[in-house]
Amino acid sequence: xxEAARMCEGMGFDTLDLNYGCPVRKVxxxxxxxxxxxxxxxxxxxxxxxxxxxxxxxxxxIRIGWDRESTNAPEVVKALERSGVQWVTVHARARSEKFxxxxxxxxxxxxxxxxxxxVIGNGDVKTPEDALRMIQxxxxxxxxxxxxxxxxxxxxxxxxxxxxxxxxxxxxxPRTRISTAIAHLHDLAAKKGDYAAVxxxxxxxxxxxxxxxxxxxxxxxxxxxxxxxxETLLNRYLxxxxxxxxxxxxxxxxxxxxxxxxxxxxxxxxxxxx
Ligand SMILES: Cc1cc2nc3c(=O)[nH]c(=O)nc-3n(C[C@H](O)[C@H](O)[C@H](O)COP(=O)(O)O)c2cc1C
Numbered sequence: 312x313x314e315a316a317r318m319c320e321g322m323g324f325d326t327l328d329l330n331y332g333c334p335v336r337k338v339x340x341x342x343x344x345x346x347x348x349x350x351x352x353x354x355x356x357x358x359x360x361x362x363x364x365x366x367x368x369x370x371x372x373i374r375i376g377w378d379r380e381s382t383n384a385p386e387v388v389k390a391l392e393r394s395g396v397q398w399v400t401v402h403a404r405a406r407s408e409k410f411x412x413x414x415x416x417x418x419x420x421x422x423x424x425x426x427x428x429x430v431i432g433n434g435d436v437k438t439p440e441d442a443l444r445m446i447q448x449x450x451x452x453x454x455x456x457x458x459x460x461x462x463x464x465x466x467x468x469x470x471x472x473x474x475x476x477x478x479x480x481x482x483x484x485p486r487t488r489i490s491t492a493i494a495h496l497h498d499l500a501a502k503k504g505d506y507a508a509v510x511x512x513x514x515x516x517x518x519x520x521x522x523x524x525x526x527x528x529x530x531x532x533x534x535x536x537x538x539x540x541x542e543t544l545l546n547r548y549l550x551x552x553x554x555x556x557x558x559x560x561x562x563x564x565x566x567x568x569x570x571x572x573x574x575x576x577x578x579x580x581x582x583x584x585x
Contacts, residue, residue, distance in 0.1 A: 312357050313364035320365040327367050329358060329396075331387070332374040334406045345406035349377050351390045358394035372400040372433075372455075375418040378407035384418050385425040392428055400431035400455050410458075419449040431455050437463070439479040442470040461517040464491070485522055489549040492518040493542055500538040508535045515541065519548070523555050 312329075319327055331354065333344030347354045362369045371391050376382035388399050401422050403414035414434025423430045432451035436442050437459035445454055459466050465487075469479040483491070492515055499507035515532045519525040528548045535541045 313360040316361045316364045316367075316369070320367050324367065326397075327361065327365060327369045328400075329361065329369065329371040332372045332400075332402045332406075334374070334409050339406075345374050345377065348373060348383065348387055348406070349381075351383075351386060354387065355390040355394050358391060358396060362395040368397040369395070370398050370400070371396050372402065374402050374404055374406050375415055376405045378405045381405075382415075382418060384422050388422050388426045388428065388430075392426055396428065398429040398431060398452075399426070400433050401451075402455075403432065403434040416445060416449050419445070419451055423450045423452075429453065433457065435459075436470075437466070439466065439470040439473040442466075443473055446474070461514075462520050485552050486549060488518050488522070489545050489552075493545055496538050496541055496545075505537050507538045508532075508541050511538070511541055515545070523552055 316327055330344060331347045333339075335344065338344035339346045342350075347357070358369070358371065373384060373387050373391075375384040376387075382405065384401055388401075391399055399422070401419050403416050403419050404410070404412070416432065416434070419430065419432040419434075429452040430449075431453040432445050432449050433455040436445055436454055436456050441459075442454050442456075445451060454470070456466060456470075463483070465483045469482075473479040492511075495514060495518075496507060496511050499510055503510060512529075512533055516525075516529050519528060525548075528544060531544050532541055535544065
């Protein structure tokens, strides 16, 4: 780990975040990721070695424990504090919970009470109001957002406004959602060529989640093989939306957009599009 840390430093990164929260089986099988939460001596030795190997700020991300019965986040954070990390992020679920159920924000509060390190709270922040509530309920110093940003990348600026005491402003309109999806598509196509059409499937499903009659769009996008085809469908869908009786209203017709696949899904969140 120390050698890997030195390599990262040599590549010009600004900080090094140690992931002691990864629940994926192939990572756990190597006693890494969230498995580190079960052996605090080892966790402290490894973390100290990394901190001593580089001059970069080293931080760590943890889960609240291996399972709900062995929640040990405050002790883990004490060990990290002794190791010299600069801050910790707490994903408020146990490893056994993977990405399911409700995050246990009360454990973030307990961690915050037990350490002088800055604490970043994580888990289930999907709206600006969630962000405010997490800070109020846990006293955390910052927030990390994961899946909430798939469906709603506008969350960050709206949450920022609310946390600064301002009106968060309206949610993104269907037109903004579709034009952002198209810009995303262009960006991906510049990097990945035609394969962008496949990579965009899950993103399109997220961008149109909750919009009127989105299921036919998702079905059609799943059969596209070029970015141009996806773009045409998105533009047609927007026209359809804007000429619908109440354009862009939420409808129960929405298919379930793909969720993070949990256990053995890869780190890119690949999952079957609806
Ligand atoms: C697609 C995907 C990829 C992720 N990759 C990482 C990762 O590489 N490192 C990490 O620490 N957490 C990773 N996570 C976990 C998130 O950072 C976060 O802890 C988790 O999704 C809970 O937050 P949320 O409820 O806001 O989604 C990933 C999550 C998802 C959905």
